Amino acid sequence: MNSNYTLRDEIRDYWSLRAPTFDEQVGHEIFSEEERQAWRDLFLRHLGPGEGRRALDLASGTGVISHLLHGLGFTVTGLDWSDAMLNQARAKAAKRGADIRFVMGDAERTLEQPESYDVLVTRHLVWTLVDPKAAFREWHSLLKPGGCLLVVDGDFVSDTIVKRVIRFVEKLVPGLAGAPHAPNAMRETHERILSRVYFSKGAQAQEVAGLLREAGFARTIIDRDLKPIHRAQAKNLPLLKGLERATQHRYAVLAVKAST
Template identity: 40%
Template sequence: MPPTDASIVSYWDAAAASFDEEADHGLRDPQVRSAWAERLRSWLPAAPADVLDLGCGTGSLSLLLAEQGHRPVGVDLSPLMVERARQKLVAAGFDAVMAVGDASDPSPQAGTSFDVVLSRHLLWTLPDPEAALRRWIGLLRPGGRLVLVEGRWATPDEPYAAGLPWMGGVGAEHLERVVRPLTRSVRVEPLPDPVLWGKPVHDERYVVVALA
């Protein structure tokens, strides 16, 4: 049975308080933070760009984007995650929009036209990830970029994941096949560097960068 929005919100609200303890979530380690900042620069156009950060969580990537001169808009289904993201951005002196909403189909209030749509480890949480990808690509300006940081994990431990089509993540070849017909070009970059994750990784980690 597919999960409900309420069950997903409940799960991620409960995780919000400890979410940033993971090295790649909180980016508290200077080396991890620097590694993500470098990758974002290589994937995104020159600043300033309007970036929709979907499934923004506690806002760590949105903060890096703002620090690099971009204009991030964060969307997440979890109110507690969004509140932490908002606090993080405000504490750093940025007035970015951090909104509660369905990342798979963002409200027009979040915006309808972006230079970049970014998500990290979000697709596996969605009931219809392929529909979400089509919707996201529709939000891109001509020449805009879709940046998907994804991976494939053997066993998901989230209690609601069994009802999801891409539970445990999605492999790079599969995701590339889905995205390629919808965009002008697609490239896949493996992300095995342990510095990004704060530990060695033995599963598939990668980014897909596609041009609209």
């Protein structure tokens, strides 16, 4: 492999390959109004209505979260480093007539202007970060005084009793857990990447919150009540996958920058 080909390059290329089927999967795209409203409720609870405030959707993918924020009245920029994801996001925004700015950029090194956003949102990004300490300092710098970062993430790595039961049942009745998210070759790439990122042992809410405070955020709030989202998602998942989702360590962390 080219010695200049970094872990970040591998992560970018992996998600570019996943782009064509990204919106087919529960947990990526939203498949019911019930789930959409649950996401809206989460954002309103922590961020309030948009009212024209500037929001940055980090690692925006195909723009699912960008559209939710736009619908709440935010002026939205979606940032992603995959051309394939951005192409789909722009096409989706054009089809819906949504005035969302999508830009190419690394979520860990955005090149966006300091203190230019009121709100930052990430969904399922933090657990894949190579250098979260540097990323969190960067995100802190992008927020205006008093601005908010909302991290929606989870520990998708640690083994649990439920995971072990699911693997056992799957061996007895192959296919009962539903189709895998990605073909075998992509799963192998995913596992290779995961073994080398910062949270290779799993991203726990308390550790994420602690790193955010180290990065300069004045206060953090951990919200573990994501059940309305997971219940809605479970209706479009096989039984075992829905059970796994409901029992995973998933959370939101609100981090607030000091006002002065």
